[in-house]
Amino acid sequence: MVDHNPTDSKGMAKQQQAASDLHRVSRETELNDLAQVLSTESGRRFMWRVLEMAAIYRNAYTGNAETYVNCGRQLIGQTLLADMGSDGLFDKYILMQQEARKRVKEKQCAA
Numbered sequence: 001m002v003d004h005n006p007t008d009s010k011g012m013a014k015q016q017q018a019a020s021d022l023h024r025v026s027r028e029t030e031l032n033d034l035a036q037v038l039s040t041e042s043g044r045r046f047m048w049r050v051l052e053m054a055a056i057y058r059n060a061y062t063g064n065a066e067t068y069v070n071c072g073r074q075l076i077g078q079t080l081l082a083d084m085g086s087d088g089l090f091d092k093y094i095l096m097q098q099e100a101r102k103r104v105k106e107k108q109c110a111a
Helices: 009-038 041-054 068-086 092-110
Strands: none
Touching: 009 041, 009 068, 009 092, 041 068, 041 092, 068 092
């Protein structure tokens, strides 16, 4: 077992750098995964459905405990939306919106 030495500033700096590197790689992987989902029409359709379920553009307040559930849903949607605002993904987000509008129009014409 390795003892922790709180006065070893070089060792602590190495640990912090390793943790930072690990977080950066993990974050890059998350964004790459999202880019992969958004690269297909079916992936964008799925993601749009998730954002609709998250109700990010609706009021979460209900006057009862359901408000907490709604806020949790919105947090997930807002996190995904923020990720889609990153470099390289925003164009896919715009395309996803356009495709969703087209589907709505097609449903309206069919009705």
